[in-house]
Amino acid sequence: MAEENKEGYPKAPPADGSSRSAEEAGEATSNELRRRKRKKLLLYGVAFVIFLTGIIIVLFSTTFMKIRTPEIQFQSGTFGYFNVQFFDAANESKSPSFNVSMNAVLGIKNSNFGPYKYDSTTVYFFDNGIQVGSAIIPKSKASFRSTKKINVPVNLVSPTNLSMSSLIGFEIGTGLISLTIQSELNGKVELMFGVKKKKTIDLNCYVDILSGAQEITTIICN
Numbered sequence: 001m002a003e004e005n006k007e008g009y010p011k012a013p014p015a016d017g018s019s020r021s022a023e024e025a026g027e028a029t030s031n032e033l034r035r036r037k038r039k040k041l042l043l044y045g046v047a048f049v050i051f052l053t054g055i056i057i058v059l060f061s062t063t064f065m066k067i068r069t070p071e072i073q074f075q076s077g078t079f080g081y082f083n084v085q086f087f088d089a090a091n092e093s094k095s096p097s098f099n100v101s102m103n104a105v106l107g108i109k110n111s112n113f114g115p116y117k118y119d120s121t122t123v124y125f126f127d128n129g130i131q132v133g134s135a136i137i138p139k140s141k142a143s144f145r146s147t148k149k150i151n152v153p154v155n156l157v158s159p160t161n162l163s164m165s166s167l168i169g170f171e172i173g174t175g176l177i178s179l180t181i182q183s184e185l186n187g188k189v190e191l192m193f194g195v196k197k198k199k200t201i202d203l204n205c206y207v208d209i210l211s212g213a214q215e216i217t218t219i220i221c222n
Helices: 018-064 166-174
Strands: 071-085 097-110 116-118 121-127 130-137 140-142 146-157 176-190 196-210 215-221
Touching (some): 071 196
Antiparallel strands (some): 116 140
């Protein structure tokens, strides 16, 4: 506590500069503390930017740059010419048969952030293991994050000799035409920065056609 004079007031500080030195030392300490604080905040900021950049890179690589295999499925079908010959007991020369024109609609689902470019290929239609039709899928591409629909016209004709498969004749008699639709597409998924990846997709679907109503009743795709 400052020493008091007779009047009771504190004595004036010494004029030798010791107080000024103390103030300067205190100011230097304060500046050093602020400098350390700024340095620490800067380090925290750099660490946060690095952390955020890492998260962005991980999200970018797992979302935008991840290459998924596209899918192809049979979606629907409409019919033009539709002729089914059932078994005729009065005329045994007429065996069960079918001759049908169908516009098959296929869908290629591309979930990638880049187009899927595929080559021309053939779609095969089987009835109980016997080929009854085929059609061409032309060379094209499915845009990124979309489903491309492809119209595939095909003529479905039963074998002339149904003795090859009695099951086909039996199915015709029940009013059904059961098809297996198969194909294989070869193509590439193209992402940004020139990233390309070959992807082969398989079409493997089972379709039941109700001949009396001339409509598709069942579609199952693997």
